[in-house]
Amino acid sequence: MTPDPIQRLTAELAKLPGIGEKTAQRLAFHILRSKPGYARDLAAAIVDVTEKVRLCSVCCTLTEGDPCATCSDDRRDDRIVCVVENVPDLLAVERTREFRGRYHVLHGALSPLDGIGPDQLRVKELVRRLGTPPEGRERVEEVIVATNPDVEGEATALYLTRLLKPLGVRVTRIAQGVPMGGDLEYADQVTLARALAGRREI
Template structure:
């Protein structure tokens, strides 16, 4: 019923996170209807991104420059190193504007079941960066998942000999959260991480 070009477009869109076959059809139709104003510029932007985006050789961020703009920004505090699992986590922290240090993207978490070991991630580079004299604090901003916690424990053990302060993000009740709607793990973490008022 549809041509191979449209079918290929739908198949590729369906591979994007959050889009199933139905959503991909709707997006494809929307793009086709707005060929000149949306589809052509989107295609050009995708081609430019494919040709120009690189992985930063220092921190693992994605940028058009290597080293990335964060790593070369002299206004950032080189004594703070924030460790994240993926680039999306780095972008989420940057959106807040609350962190003014440097980052290190691991590229995932340790997983014995999936065969992901320390050498499959950017952990050796992290250990090297954390041992530098200018680094005073390493912040583990890893997800509160089994993989994130396993990776955090591994990194903690490996950095025990370094002269750095090792911290992690607080876990617990989100701002605006109601206790009755929170899961047991979140409530337990919130109780354990309580502090003076």
């Protein structure tokens, strides 16, 4: 017996991360109540993203064109590469409009308990980029490690530092500390210690 179309759609939506059964049901009814063209457009967009999006051969971000728009931009600084865990992290850094270098996306962080080691990340591609630069490109001088400030992110940052420093490149870590609008009274000891260690002259 074939499942009811609404039940089938709800079941498929519930497979998405962060979507429970109730939310999936609400989304299913939203799609059902929408204009007929919406469902077709949504389906076409899902098919497009799975068939057309691939990894950039340079920075490993997700892109339709290869190389991606950032890697193709001649106005960016080839000497600095910002390493991030995932594409949303790249977008977060880009939104600051403060960074004008290049990126490299690892697609995760080291997590031995989950079976994620260097071979499961895009580390080899990063090391390859630090070798002989393409014609007309400057050699990478600094790698900014912008992994998350959690156990996995710190382990990844430490691993990359040990791996990349012998290659003659400067390895830096993004500063971590008290967020804007935060109260020192409620900051934990590690956050405060890092804020003090990462202080700069004003």
